[in-house]
Amino acid sequence: MLSPELIQKLNNPPRKTINLVIKLNPEKMNFVSMVINGYDRIALPRTRNGKEGILDLIASPDFIDDLYLILEDLKKNYDPTLEIIEELGDNWIVAVK
Template sequence: MLSEELLEKLDIKSIKGINLLIKVDPKKLNFISMVIDGHGRIALPRTRIGKEGYLDLLTSPDCVDDLMLILENLKKDYDPSLEIVKELGDNWLEAVI
């Protein structure tokens, strides 16, 4: 599900936070957001462009593995169109647009 380049970026221990941009079926965005938010605050979902199905997931490096399990499960069982577009990293100008 994740590219090797993204996995290498996520392995950096000095990263304070991770900001994944995902794309989902817009009709399923709200449910997916609630599922992620409801898992003990593993990630903070933030709608970027709801009509197009873009969602930011803010998380800490310690929670990435759990978040990936949730995303893989959602993709398999609920929304096959779910994809990780990219990791926005510390580029906050891009992250808030």
């Protein structure tokens, strides 16, 4: 018989990536992308819609807490309009729409 701990682990496999969709001032998208790249590529930024200022951030679950801290700091000190509008999980079909 399997232990309850093992059953819980089997029912909750680790996620491969976390895909965040953020919205910010379109004029500041390049800077935000460079900041994220500057942190040893803590996430992979990808422009979804440049005119609307929508950016995808694809990150490892190991670094998501650090990514949230970076986004909070960018919002506080650089672009107050920055907001996380969606977390797509690791569903790539939704992420590439």
